[in-house]
Amino acid sequence: MQSCESSGDSADDPLSRGLRRRGQPRVVVIGAGLAGLAAAKALLEQGFTDVTVLEASSRIGGRVQSVKLGHATFELGATWIHGSHGNPIYHLAEANGLLEETTDGERSVGRISLYSKNGVACYLTNHGCRIPKDVVEEFSDLYNEVYNLTQEFFRHGKPVNAESQNSVGVFTREEVRNRIRDDPDDPEATKRLKLAMIQQYLKVESCESSSHSMDEVSLSAFGEWTEIPGAHHIIPSGFMRVVELLAEGIPAHIIQLGKPVRCVHWDQASSCPRGPEIEPRERYGHVLSGWICGEEALVMEKCDDEAVAEICTEMLRQFTGNPNIPKPRRILRSAWGSNPYFRGSYSYTQVGSSGADVEKLAKPLPYTESSKTAPMQVLFSGEATHRKYYSTTHGALLSGQREAARLIEMYRDLFQQGT
Numbered sequence: 001m002q003s004c005e006s007s008g009d010s011a012d013d014p015l016s017r018g019l020r021r022r023g024q025p026r027v028v029v030i031g032a033g034l035a036g037l038a039a040a041k042a043l044l045e046q047g048f049t050d051v052t053v054l055e056a057s058s059r060i061g062g063r064v065q066s067v068k069l070g071h072a073t074f075e076l077g078a079t080w081i082h083g084s085h086g087n088p089i090y091h092l093a094e095a096n097g098l099l100e101e102t103t104d105g106e107r108s109v110g111r112i113s114l115y116s117k118n119g120v121a122c123y124l125t126n127h128g129c130r131i132p133k134d135v136v137e138e139f140s141d142l143y144n145e146v147y148n149l150t151q152e153f154f155r156h157g158k159p160v161n162a163e164s165q166n167s168v169g170v171f172t173r174e175e176v177r178n179r180i181r182d183d184p185d186d187p188e189a190t191k192r193l194k195l196a197m198i199q200q201y202l203k204v205e206s207c208e209s210s211s212h213s214m215d216e217v218s219l220s221a222f223g224e225w226t227e228i229p230g231a232h233h234i235i236p237s238g239f240m241r242v243v244e245l246l247a248e249g250i251p252a253h254i255i256q257l258g259k260p261v262r263c264v265h266w267d268q269a270s271s272c273p274r275g276p277e278i279e280p281r282e283r284y285g286h287v288l289s290g291w292i293c294g295e296e297a298l299v300m301e302k303c304d305d306e307a308v309a310e311i312c313t314e315m316l317r318q319f320t321g322n323p324n325i326p327k328p329r330r331i332l333r334s335a336w337g338s339n340p341y342f343r344g345s346y347s348y349t350q351v352g353s354s355g356a357d358v359e360k361l362a363k364p365l366p367y368t369e370s371s372k373t374a375p376m377q378v379l380f381s382g383e384a385t386h387r388k389y390y391s392t393t394h395g396a397l398l399s400g401q402r403e404a405a406r407l408i409e410m411y412r413d414l415f416q417q418g419t
Contacts, residue, residue, distance in 0.1 A: 024048065024049055024050040025048070025050065025407075025411060026050045026052075027043055027048060027050065027051045027052070027407065028051075028052050028053075028054060029051065029052065029053045029054070030054050030261050030264075031053075031054075031055060031056075031062060031382075032053050032054075032055035032060040032061070032062065032247075032255055032257075033060075033061060033062020033063060033064070033382070033396060034061075034062060034064065034242075034243065034246065034393055034396040034397045034400065035062075035381040035382045035383070035396040035397065035399050035400035035403075036053055036055075036062070036381070036400060037053070037060065037243065037246040037247055037250065037400065038246060038381075038396075038397045038398075038399075038400030038401050038404070039381055039400035039401065039403050039404040040053050040250055040254065040255075040400075040404075041246055041249050041250055042400070042401050042404035042405070042408070043404050043407065043408070044249065044250060044254075045249070046404075046408050048407075048408075051254055052254060052256065053250070053254055053255045053256065054256055054259040054261055055255060055256065055257050055258070055259060056258070056259060056260035056261065056341045057257065057258070057341055058257050058258055059257065060243055060247055060255060060257070061077075061240055061243040062077075062342075062396075063077040063078060063336065063342060063345065063346065064077045064078045064239045064240055064242070064243050064393070065077040065240070065334070066238030066239055066240035066241075067332060068238070069330075069332065070285070072285060072287075073236065073237060073238040074287070074289075074332060075234075075238070075239055076332070076333070076334040077239070077334065077336070077345075078239045078393045079234060079239065080232045080233065080234060081093060081232060081233040081234075081235070081393070081394075082227065082228060082232050082392050082393075082394065083227060083228025083229055083230045083231075083232065083394075084228070084229070084230030084231055084233070085228060085229040085230040086228060086229075087228045087230070087394050088394055088397055088398065089242060089393050089394045089397060090230070090233065090394075092242060092245055092246075093233070093235055093241070093242055096241075096245055098235045098236075098237060098241050098242070099233055099235065101236045101237075102233055102234060102235070102236055103236075106233065106234035106236065107231050107232070107233055107234070122320075123136045124319045124320060124321075125193075125196075125319070126318055126319055127318075127321075128318065128319060128320055128321025128322075129321075131193065131197075135190060135193060135194065136197075138194075139194045139197050139201075142176060142179055142180070142194075143172075143176060143198075143201050146172050146175045146176050146179070147172070147205075149171075149175065150168050150171060150172060150219060150222050150223065151222065151223035152223065153219055153220050153222065153223060154220060154221055154222060154223035154224045155223040160219055160220050164219055165215075165351070166218055166219045166220055166351050166352075167214070167215045167216070167217065167218075167219055167351050168205075168214045168215075168217040168218070168219050168222050169202055169206075169213055169214030169215035169216070169217065170215055170219075171219050172198075172202060172205075172214065173198055173199075173202065176198050177195060177198065180194045180195055202214045203293075203294075204291075206293050206294055207291040207292075207293040209348045209391070210293060210344070210345045210346045210347070210348055210391060211293070211294065211348045211350075212293070212294035212295055213294060215351075216348075216350055216351055217348055217349065217350065217351065218349045218350060218351045218352070218353055218354065219351075220354065221349040221353065221354045221355055222349070224349070224354075224355045224387065224388065225349075225388065225389075225390065225391070226388040226389060228389075228394065239393070242393070246397075260341070264378060266365055266366075266377040266378045288312075288328070290312070293345075297337055298337045298338070300333070301335045301337055301338045302338075305331040305333075308331055308333065309327050309328050309331055310327065312328070313325060313326070313327045313328070346383055346384075346390075346391040346392075347383060347384035347390050347391055348390070348391065349390070355387045358384070358385060358386070358387045358390060359387055361380060361384060361385050362380050362381075362385035362386075362387075362399070362402075363380070364376040364377075364378060364379040364380070364403075364406065365377060365378040365379075375410055376406065376407070376410060379403040379406060379407070380403070381396075381399040381400045381402065381403045382396055382399055382400075383395040383396040383399065385399050386398060386399045
């Protein structure tokens with residue numbers, strides 16, 4: 001951020017009077033995702049008028065990207081509103097009628113599952129054999145018990161033993177394996193089947209955590225992510241509607257698209273720039289939605305649509321035992337990993353890191369504990385800078401509001417000192 005003089009015209013409060021008398025600070029917001037838009041909106045509402053939002057791509061929204069095909073809307077980015085009680089994204093959507101047509105299949109209580117809850121769920125081996133429902137339910141209960149244990153290391157300060165390597169994946173794999181092997185009631189064939197299911201469940205978990213592997217996710221920090229109470233919701237008209245609502249209060253000339261930032265100069269220094277689900281047919285038609293994460297996602301992004309269609313069809317035929325499953329007529333997919341302005345989907349706390357590192361990422365520059373230093377010049381927001389709500393849209397929005405509040409408070413203090 002750099003300062004310059006311009007006129008101000010806003011409500012008659014100490015900050016606004018200071019802005020008129022001393023001239024407007026110039027604020028440049030880099031990125032028109034949820035965090036950037038929330039920051040710009042908050043600043044404008046408090047009387048800042050010299051605000052510019054620079055967006056590298058040709059659209060606003062960041063990692064929110066809704067695509068319309070026919071009468072249906074599909075998400076290539078953010079999909080769920082995680083929790084409702086006190087969630088600013090939920091309240092914004094609910095207040096503007098975006099959830100009125102949300103069906104039971106688009107609403108989830110408890111942990112979100114990547115599997116459909118409509119109809120009969122089928123679990124199949126790679127030889128096309130169906131896994132008995134009772135075996136799946138027993139394994140799911142066991143896995144969820146161990147998952148709950150992974151939360152306790154942070155929440156209750158439990159020490160992490162060396163065998164786990166402070167890894168969610170390593171701990172979960174070994175704990176589940178030991179419980180399966182020690183079960184006196186299961187025959188060996190059932191034990192082998194359950195043991196084979198471990199890696200598939202961990203892969204689903206890595207899709208939800210946006211990690212290459214759960215082996216890379218910190219066990220000691222895993223429980224710090226905080227779930228907002230209440231149901232999770234999908235927005236039938238598209239998550240982009242939330243982005244559009246945020247942008248409504250921002251004059252069009254403030255947001256400049258196609259403006260990639262190559263270098264940020266501050267204080268004479270510079271810093272230059274890392275399970276399939278069937279959708280409800282009544283809304284989406286005949287669509288198969290799938291998640292790919294980690295290294296496999298990066299490989300997929302290098303393939304053309306024809307290769308993706310062939311590989312997915314081959315896998316479906318192999319697992320179902322049905323050689324007559326047709327190839328899809330159309331492929332719609334994301335490419336967050338190879339997008340030069342994103343380089344990935346969302347954040348997680350890696351082995352060797354902690355919530356303290358998230359807070360360091362959010363510290364403004366120049367940073368010091370002293371209040372007598374130069375004003376803040378570069379501030380950081382985005383879901384990856386929110387210690388409790390990282391990886392979520394509400395974390396992104398709240399982080400943008402947090403940084404705007406820093407600036408508002410700083411300039412209010414500066415103007416009060418000058419009176």
